[in-house]
Amino acid sequence: MLDADFFRRWMTATAASVDREAERLTALDSPIGDADHGSNLQRGFTAVVTVLEEEAPGTPGGVLTLAGRRLISTVGGASGPLYGTLLRRTGKALGDAEEVSAEQLAEALRAGVDAVMTLGGAAPGDKTMIDALVPAVDALGDSFAAARTAAEEGAVATTPLQARKGRASYVGERSIGHQDPGATSSALLIAGLAEAAGE
């Protein structure tokens, strides 16, 4: 079973990997976006770690809804509402249970990803974070490690796609050949989950 501490470790691990990869995320965002994805997420997840230490919510749902709210109020851009909604809706779906199973988490995360698709209007294949998140949720039934691999493969698979949503869509065909920064950071989020599980 997964408790609040597991979810805190997930957020901390994600914050650390976003820190490490910030320059890479920003570099990916340069040719097809506006070169700020790394610094924006870095600011947001740093704030998440701080607020989780300050308020120390006692349930998995509490950790994720607080983290999501914090992302919405610190990140800005499209990433803030999208990542914020992902965590907030996943947290809400977990309710106020003190411990949840991996199956419950998979189900809740699916609700979170659905909310992101509704909010951003993106579908799989549009070259967005969805291309990493949907395969990850599908693989979560097997193991956290399988979800991590699926997310990473999903992110890499965005390279030949043409962007249809978000700022990369403005460069049209010229977005082809670049890995999507949002899918890449989503893979970091899922990798953080595997790290928290020790996989």
Added chain:
Amino acid sequence: MKMLINVPESVVADALRGLAAAHPELAVDVENRVIVRRDAPVAGQVGLVSGGGSGHEPLHGGFVGPGMLSAACPGEVFTSPVPDQMLRAAAAVDSGAGVLFIVKNYTGDVLNFDMAAEMAEDEGIQVAKVLVNDDVAVTDSLYTAGRRGTGATLFVEKIAGAAAAEGMPLERVQAIARQVNESSRSFGIALSACSTPAKGSPTFDLPPGELELGIGIHGEPGRERRAMMTSGEIAEAAVEAVVEDLQPRNPVLVLVNGMGATPLLELYGFNAEVHRVLAQRGVPVARVLVGNYVTSLDMAGASLTLCQVDEELLRLYDAPVKTPGLRWGV
């Protein structure tokens, strides 16, 4: 790339402190990142709130003041502000007559302003929205996030601001703002990429001897790259793109807007070419504005915005305005 900054993390806060020092008539909340006219809320008047990523100055903070915006919310560089800022701004400017959110059409701005509108309504503030999407370079709205908001934002903020100053009700101010947006089209070109403070180097690679046609205002590349053209050739391409899409029948307001690093000498020369091409096409010009208004950090280049106006829109455009970035009639 050398920049006149302390550290990249503090560029927005530093600029806000400087804005406050230069303009005591504005209440600048550096910590919460909200710029409000000091006399807000103005009794009986609709409040106008806009905002967006920083790096486009004087847009939006430089357009706060009587006759234009009531408040502006600056985000990080090229990053939309967060809902908390817009909520704070709306609460500060609402006189009870309601608040109009002026939103440039980018996914981030739209999502954050939508969230803020819901939160404001929960607090009993009546909110209406207008989306600015004037950039004709985005041709395919089915497979993109739609047309971007660029130069027309200035016309929307100026004209809706005058309407609010006349005491028009929220629905009317919103309708006028929509009319301005629907009557406006823009097209931008870049001679160089810009450098964000966070990255410190150009956001894309534009070799000497080439230019980008159809750029946005966030350092993103345009739709097409060509061998360098003359000012006259660029004016022909820009006017054609705008006029073919707008098909103006009324006189137009002209905005020849610098992207940040192009000298006024070149902008005025470009304006002369724009006028030549507009005259050839038989498009009558009502008013002209030349300068750096909707910029993209240190990008070299320009954008052209045309807004066709009827008598009411022209009257509102000519009405007094007193802001750091735009000032006449007072």
